Amino acid sequence: MENQSGKSSGFKYRLFGDPIDCGEIDRIVAWFKNEPQFEHNTLINQFEMRWNEWLGRKFSIFCGSGSCASLLMYNVLLLSGRLKNKKVIVPATAWSTTVSPAIQLGFEPVMCDSDPETFGLDLKHLESLLLSHNPGVVMMSQVLGIPNRMDEILSLKKRYEFILLEDASSSLGSVRKGVKVGTFGDLASFSFHYGNQLTTIDGGMVSTDDPLYYHLLLMLRNNGSSEDLPPEVHEVLVRQYDIDDTETPVVFYEPGYNFKSTNLNAFIGLMQMEKVDWSINRRSDNYRHYLRNFANIRVQKADDPDATVSNLHFVILCKDRLERLAVERSLAEKQIETKIFSAGNLGRHPFWTHRYGHPKLANADRLFETGLLIPNCPTMVQGNIDFISEVVLQAIKR
Known part of the structure; x- marks a missing residue:
């Protein structure tokens, strides 16, 4: 059982640890005492710049949550004028807001x-869908720290000319063949939810190397206005729409959202950046x-085999539902928190089935029916992992 703070009750070994330590709490309190400016301002810009340096991308915008980040990515494509059609391939294994x-x-x-x-996109099924649908967009999810088979996916991207969206929300910091997750897609989203590899209590980031996407993101995040745009881009819009900028200080150029975050969240994010590499390596x-x-x-x-796997939770696949239930019960008896892998197949959830029916997805069905999440927190030591592993192995033997 999980409470709203992210802490789980009744478990010695939890799926989510405490990502904000006592020293960071003291720094937050001290920041509060200095009468800070809470609204969207300079600390957010600093956090975005620090993030770009760490990730290796040109542009990023910090927003209210990973779900906001996902919505912004799709919306940017609609406004970009670059879609060849509105068909999009989506992953079966992901979070609902992907x-x-x-x-x-x-x-x-x-x-x-x-x-x-990998639990990412199945290459054979993906190419079949590309051939039959010729989609303008493919959305992939980097699942729980394990990157997709990116060589093949990027080859398909070149061949079928689709825009690639990358949900890296649960894989922040993973590296495949020297390339960080979150740098493969034309746009990539991240989540800083409590318990993730980096937290701002809640928050999200969208990253890209494309200036058009970046400028649209800036407007959509801030109610559709041009307030956050570079001055030269703002001036282009003023001339394009014949706006009297002296009489109208705030102009809404796009149908946007208030997805802004705050300096408090950015302050926490900047603190977390100091230890993010340690967390990932652990x-x-x-x-x-x-x-x-x-x-x-x-x-x-x-x-x-040489990937850096910033694993959010470790996933085991049981023989069937009965074995999974037995393992789940054994772990609970030892105060080890688990969750069934309900996100293993989004095609089994009502938000999908009542609109599109039940897709035949054999691999995702297996994940949905037999997958079980077990803890992987950066503060865990090898003895903890050996203990949890032994409980699982003994439950399977029985």
């Missing part, structure tokens, strides 16, 4: 099955230790 903006904004989503190892080390312990069990795996 897919729901496509429904809300009038796209034509088609669901792709999941890779049985999660990756823990992931590899789990892999060794579960050498004879089906688990989520990266296709690059």
